[in-house]
Amino acid sequence: MAEVPGLLISAPSSGTGKTTVMLGLLRALAEDGLAVQPFKSGPDYIDPAFHRAASGRASFNLDGWAMGPSLWQAIAAQAEGAGICVAEGSMGLFDGVATRGQQGFGSSAETAQAMGWPVVLVIDVSGQAQSAAATALGFRDYLPGLPFAGVILNRVASPRHERLARLGMERAGLPVLGALPRRGDLTLPERHLGLIQAVEHPDLETAIAGYAAFLREHVDLAALRAAAWGTALPAHGTLPRPPAQRIALAQDAAFSFTYPHVLEGWRRAGAEILPFSPLADEAPDPDADLVWLPGGYPELHAGTLAAAERFRAGLRCHAETRPVHGECGGYMALGEALIDKDGTRHAMAGLLGLVTSYETRRFHLGYRRAVLDAALPGHAPGTALRGHEFHYSTILEQPDAPLARVADADGNPVPETGSHRGHVSGTFFHLIAEEEAA
Missing domain, CATH: 3.40.50.300 (P-loop containing nucleotide triphosphate hydrolases)
Structure with missing residues (x-):
């Protein structure tokens, strides 16, 4: 090349x-x-x-x-x-x-x-x-x-x-x-x-x-x-594989933090990406194999999301038989409640017991290495993942089983382990890549 x-x-x-x-x-x-x-x-x-x-x-x-x-x-x-x-x-x-x-x-x-x-x-x-x-x-x-x-x-x-x-x-x-x-x-x-x-x-x-x-x-x-200068481009390499064939992907001002290489890998492998807007009260495509809620700013739109009945009903219906996953802001939206900066509590989807607060602010920033204790869509238990965490929200309640053992870049454990219940999972880290074998 x-x-x-x-x-x-x-x-x-x-x-x-x-x-x-x-x-x-x-x-x-x-x-x-x-x-x-x-x-x-x-x-x-x-x-x-x-x-x-x-x-x-x-x-x-x-x-x-x-x-x-x-x-x-x-x-x-x-x-x-x-x-x-x-x-x-x-x-x-x-x-x-x-x-x-x-x-x-x-x-x-x-x-x-x-x-x-x-x-x-x-x-x-x-x-x-x-x-x-x-x-x-x-x-x-x-x-x-x-x-x-x-x-x-x-x-x-x-x-x-x-x-x-x-x-x-x-x-x-x-x-x-x-x-x-x-x-x-x-x-x-x-x-x-x-x-x-x-x-x-x-x-x-x-x-x-x-x-x-x-x-x-x-x-x-x-x-x-x-x-400008550079070396010859590589002729090979592998982008991330899609976790399902038909992926309903939340995409609007509240959910937009997706890494381009991840979506490019999904598309190149033939996956169908089916965008929908929770802020417009749109339900995910009922024929989707997976619903994926990326990170974003749900804390700025908590009232709108709490009132989005079609969106929440569609999520609950999907989760009865098929996987739903949320990253960071998407994880918060899957929880029981989100408390905004003014201290107002807003009901979220209730598919996980997670309660988060943006009123109680704490800065979370850094690389994350996660070893899965349970399956995450596209990744089996025991898989090591690399990602990054960046948010200000604080967990007040997290009654569900942890999804992974998570550590920072230096190997120190972090408390944001993610969680899972039934077909639903979520993490506070944004997935970048599955760890490659040495």
């Missing part, structure tokens, strides 16, 4: 503006006639939808902790036919976990090394000038062998500020690929799990077009394209 050159957009930390740079770059390159394949390094189920809106191609996660070689290769191969790959890093460039996973520690730098993609470091230079070069120099030299394209200076206050920051980079021998003036409108709306969902943005197309125009004015796109 042919080689497709690529770049990885990263930063020293979160909040530096790399997502707006990423979206603007994707759109600008697509406008120039390139087929642009976006990727996201790490476990993020919100950014890929923004990438798709900007590039016109589905974006996929690459995760060195959670994914084994076969899945990694299958996802990398999605770039076939593209003219360039552009990946967005998570958090800071070298941020990962302490214990090695399937391939590494989960950092964006590992993704860049594995794919041969030079790093474009987005540096927030507000409050500094030449000193920014010392930070960038440290990032370039921290990991020997890391391909490095250069830096984009962000939030530049004035022409004088830009000149001083460029002088520092020149002294450090670091190419400056662009300098973006400070603009308050170049931010995306956020909520408690990060960005709002792409489908909720009031005018996403206008925003992305604005980012692209801004980058054209202040970034050397020709230099970026010239810096």
Whole structure:
């Protein structure tokens, strides 16, 4: 298979503006006639939808902790036919976990090394000038062998500020690929799990077009394209197999957190995905073999879900004879009740005894390794799974049998074991992959 050159957009930390740079770059390159394949390094189920809106191609996660070689290769191969790959890093460039996973520690730098993609470091230079070069120099030299394209200076206050920051980079021998003036409108709306969902943005197309125009004015796109590099794409690999032939998948503003590689694997294997909207009080297709409720924001729509009688009746009917599974927000919706931020208790589907509270907030974040004690659709007892947990809800009651023995990336047990009752199961972790044999 042919080689497709690529770049990885990263930063020293979160909040530096790399997502707006990423979206603007994707759109600008697509406008120039390139087929642009976006990727996201790490476990993020919100950014890929923004990438798709900007590039016109589905974006996929690459995760060195959670994914084994076969899945990694299958996802990398999605770039076939593209003219360039552009990946967005998570958090800071070298941020990962302490214990090695399937391939590494989960950092964006590992993704860049594995794919041969030079790093474009987005540096927030507000409050500094030449000193920014010392930070960038440290990032370039921290990991020997890391391909490095250069830096984009962000939030530049004035022409004088830009000149001083460029002088520092020149002294450090670091190419400056662009300098973006400070603009308050170049931010995306956020909520408690990060960005709002792409489908909720009031005018996403206008925003992305604005980012692209801004980058054209202040970034050397020709230099970026010239810096792109990469290794030959793999010719093999295996995407996740579908857990059933006909899968009723909840899809709306309350349930949208699905990893693109999972759905792509289901579709390629011939599964029928039957979307329905609980918020519109739609019942799952009565002929479905499986109902799957992904994560999302049920805590923001608890009253609507509590009043969705057709949805809940359809779930209960399906669960009498066939499997129902929920992840994170979907798990909460399968429970007995959900308490919102104001302390109001809302009845959920009642297929599990789970009671969760968003009023009693506690942050849960991190990779998860789960060994199943009972079957999860598509996975037998004893199977080891890799996933990621990210939510603020607290379990108040969980009377059902645990679904799995769950640990964090370092092997420490976590109390969110998931649960099951009859044909119904749920987890607080979002499934990324079944663990591959060593």
